[in-house]
Amino acid sequence: MLGSADEANPAMWKWLEAQYSLEALSSAWGAVVLGYAGFLVLERLVPAQRNPGIREFAADVRANLVYFLLNPVALFLGGWLSSPAAWYLGGPQFRINLAAFGPGPVGGFLLALVPIFVFDFFYYWFHRFQHEWSWLWEVHRLHHSEQVLNVTTNFRHHWLEEFFRAFFIVLPMNWLIRIGPATSAVAALLISQWSSFFHANIRVGLGPLTGLVTGPQYHRIHHSIESKHAGKNYAAFFPLWDWVFGTYWRPARGDWPETGLSDTNGIWGFREMVLSPFAGWWRTLRGASRLARTPRPKGTRAVVKQ
Numbered sequence: 001m002l003g004s005a006d007e008a009n010p011a012m013w014k015w016l017e018a019q020y021s022l023e024a025l026s027s028a029w030g031a032v033v034l035g036y037a038g039f040l041v042l043e044r045l046v047p048a049q050r051n052p053g054i055r056e057f058a059a060d061v062r063a064n065l066v067y068f069l070l071n072p073v074a075l076f077l078g079g080w081l082s083s084p085a086a087w088y089l090g091g092p093q094f095r096i097n098l099a100a101f102g103p104g105p106v107g108g109f110l111l112a113l114v115p116i117f118v119f120d121f122f123y124y125w126f127h128r129f130q131h132e133w134s135w136l137w138e139v140h141r142l143h144h145s146e147q148v149l150n151v152t153t154n155f156r157h158h159w160l161e162e163f164f165r166a167f168f169i170v171l172p173m174n175w176l177i178r179i180g181p182a183t184s185a186v187a188a189l190l191i192s193q194w195s196s197f198f199h200a201n202i203r204v205g206l207g208p209l210t211g212l213v214t215g216p217q218y219h220r221i222h223h224s225i226e227s228k229h230a231g232k233n234y235a236a237f238f239p240l241w242d243w244v245f246g247t248y249w250r251p252a253r254g255d256w257p258e259t260g261l262s263d264t265n266g267i268w269g270f271r272e273m274v275l276s277p278f279a280g281w282w283r284t285l286r287g288a289s290r291l292a293r294t295p296r297p298k299g300t301r302a303v304v305k306q
């Protein structure tokens with residue numbers, strides 16, 4: 001069964017192979033380490049907020065350990081399950097000849113922007129659903145619990161979020177377009193590096209590029225604790241999607257708000273990092289069943305507090 005899907009829709013498998021091949025990982029690691037070093041220096045030189053203390057730093061290390069152990073497995077498992085689904089649903093719809101953009105590093109960079117643009121459309125909606133559906137919010141809140149954004153916050157995603165990405169992003173992308181493995185590898189590297197950059201604790205505005213590409217200030221608005229910023233700036237790379245769907249917030253020059261959540265200090269242990277959504281869902285289910293069992297006086301209606 002999977003063999004036939006593999007033959008008919010090799011793009012997905014090559015994409016995953018490209019992401020996790022030895023060559024891709026080693027070259028990606030080289031770039032990631034270099035990028036990280038630069039972002040770390042900038043975080044010390046021009047911090048947007050006070051740099052994290054030792055307890056927050058330890059929480060980030062724990063989150064990163066969970067990320068490196070569980071998240072690639074969750075994404076791979078999700079990709080393995082969702083790939084045949086894209087094929088059975090008739091994908092890919094478009095086979096774009098991206099090589100027409102031209103060869104070489106500049107061509108490769110431009111090629112990689114096409115899948116990132118498509119990725120960002122699906123990411124936008126997945127991200128927005130995570131904020132608007134309470135069940136998905138239980139998964140995403142680990143990421144937002146970070147009190148001081150920094151270069152490691154990009155890795156602070158719950159492993160279930162990676163699993164769901166396969167169905168909300170990888171599946172529809174593979175249904176829509178066919179992407180070559182080399183382009184996918186470059187795109188994955190750009191996505192990873194840019195995500196680390198816009199989470200970094202760096203007070204660097206992008207000036208006239210602010211409305212064109214995301215940056216540390218644009219994404220900080222999304223993590224802001226201020227109510228006026230709630231539900232804004234979901235796009236990961238192209239603010240255009242926020243603008244099109246009505247969630248765009250252009251940061252003003254001095255707009256560098258505090259970040260985090262009001263109901264947690266962001267210092268989570270291993271168990272909480274791994275199991276938190278299940279605990280949240282269990283609380284919701286128990287609350288709902290208690291509400292259903294509670295006898296109500298005649299003539300009144302149950303009110304569920306959101």
Ligand SMILES: [Zn+2]
Binds near residue numbers: 127131140144222
């Ligand atoms: Zn979010």
Ligand SMILES: [Zn+2]
Binds near residue numbers: 199223
């Ligand atoms: Zn974020």
